[in-house]
Amino acid sequence: QVQLVESGGGLAQPGRSLKLSCAASGSIFGDTVMGWYRQAPGKQRQLVADITNGGGTNYADSVKGRFTVSRDKAKNTVTLQMSSLRPDDTAVYYCNIRRQFGPESYWGQGTQVTVSS
Numbered sequence: 001q002v003q004l005v006e007s008g009g010g011l012a013q014p015g016r017s018l019k020l021s022c023a024a025s026g027s028i029f030g031d032t033v034m035g036w037y038r039q040a041p042g043k044q045r046q047l048v049a050d051i052t053n054g055g056g057t058n059y060a061d062s063v064k065g066r067f068t069v070s071r072d073k074a075k076n077t078v079t080l081q082m083s084s085l086r087p088d089d090t091a092v093y094y095c096n097i098r099r100q101f102g103p104e105s106y107w108g109q110g111t112q113v114t115v116s117s
Contacts, residue, residue: 002026004095004108011114017083022095022108024076031100034071034078038091038113045094049080052100062088085115 008020020036035050035058049059049069057069063082071078078095095108 002028002097002106004097004106006093006095006108006111009093009111009113011116012085013117014086014115016085016115017081018085018113019082020080020093020095020111020113022078024078024097024106028076028097029099029102029104031102032097033100034095034097035069036078036080037094037096038089039094039110040088040091043091048093050096051078082113085113087115089113089115 002024003026004022004024006022008018012018031053033050033052036048037045038048039045047060048063049067051057051069051071066084068081091113092110093113094110098105
């Protein structure tokens, strides 16, 4: 089992920045992808950004150039730096860790991000 604990989030004005952090613990496998998904009311959960053990990144088109995902492999943490926030970034953000080549996947409890003036 793997446990994920998220921190950060909250309320931000449009154009401002927020940072999300997630720490993984437990039986962490070697070939992992860590990342962030988000779910807005009435919508499906969607990938925001993820990063492999090797540092390869993948971003949703809507956040490219505004969000940056990074990880500390030694500490098993993943961070999402969000800049130039927009109201349509409002959602519950979920941390995820999964096997890069396999079905095993775990989720955090979610953290609310609200962008509003």
